[in-house]
Amino acid sequence: MMVFGGCGFDHSRGTASSDTNSAGAENDTDVVRYRELPVHYKIASTIPAEFHADIRAGFSSWNEATGVEIFVYDGIKSLQDDQLAPDFTVNENVVLQTNRSGQLAADAAQGSDGGPGPLARTYLKGATKIMDADVYLFEFDTYFVNGRPDTGDIYSLESVVAHEAGHILFGSDHSSDEESIMTAVLYPKDNPKEKLGPSQSDADRFEAVYADLIE
Numbered sequence: 671m672m673v674f675g676g677c678g679f680d681h682s683r684g685t686a687s688s689d690t691n692s693a694g695a696e697n698d699t700d701v702v703r704y705r706e707l708p709v710h711y712k713i714a715s716t717i718p719a720e721f722h723a724d725i726r727a728g729f730s731s732w733n734e735a736t737g738v739e740i741f742v743y744d745g746i747k748s749l750q751d752d753q754l755a756p757d758f759t760v761n762e763n764v765v766l767q768t769n770r771s772g773q774l775a776a777d778a779a780q781g782s783d784g785g786p787g788p789l790a791r792t793y794l795k796g797a798t799k800i801m802d803a804d805v806y807l808f809e810f811d812t813y814f815v816n817g818r819p820d821t822g823d824i825y826s827l828e829s830v831v832a833h834e835a836g837h838i839l840f841g842s843d844h845s846s847d848e849e850s851i852m853t854a855v856l857y858p859k860d861n862p863k864e865k866l867g868p869s870q871s872d873a874d875r876f877e878a879v880y881a882d883l884i885e
């Protein structure tokens with residue numbers, strides 16, 4: 671049986687107060703997007719160094735697909751193992767890993783059948799403009815290192831991070847376009863349907879949503 675990973679995006683952290691359009695200022699759109707370009711991000715010190723290249727490749731895949739310097743790596747965010755709550759990374763976009771199963775938030779959307787939790791989740795703050803984003807990689811040792819006990823499937827960090835990076839750019843929506851990196855279901859390494867980066871349609875979406883911020 672093939673078991674695929676869901677993103678498990680959690681929308682409950684959004685707040686609607688911080689970026690209501692003010693009259694005369696950038697009120698031409700209510701499309702959800704990050705507040706500025708480029709998007710700076712850090713990698714938590716709790717993620718072993720051997721995985722950093724794959725994480726950075728996930729972000730860079732957007733730069734390569736679009737020819738725009740969208741994501742900029744800003745170095746290591748020093749955190750202790752017990753500092754995984756989003757409160758420790760306010761105003762910094764950080765990638766974190768945990769061996770907890772997708773239940774960082776009390777209202778985490780767990781598989782309704784009691785199955786495995788999501789692979790990852792991106793917490794966004796802001797409403798139409800995303801002010802802060804943090805990417806949590808759940809069950810790190812299982813999903814990304816050793817493989818699921820039931821299937822042996824290991825997920826590509828590059829693939830999962832590329833997907834979560836898309837949430838930083840576009841908010842919580844998933845795509846029904848099977849070519850998009852933003853489909854709700856993610857595939858493990860060596861699956862023919864695995865996608866390592868954005869599709870042309872994802873790149874086109876970026877160019878449309880961020881048109882006024884790119885040359």
Ligand SMILES: [Zn+2]
Pocket residue numbers: 677678679833834837844853854
């Ligand atoms: Zn997702």
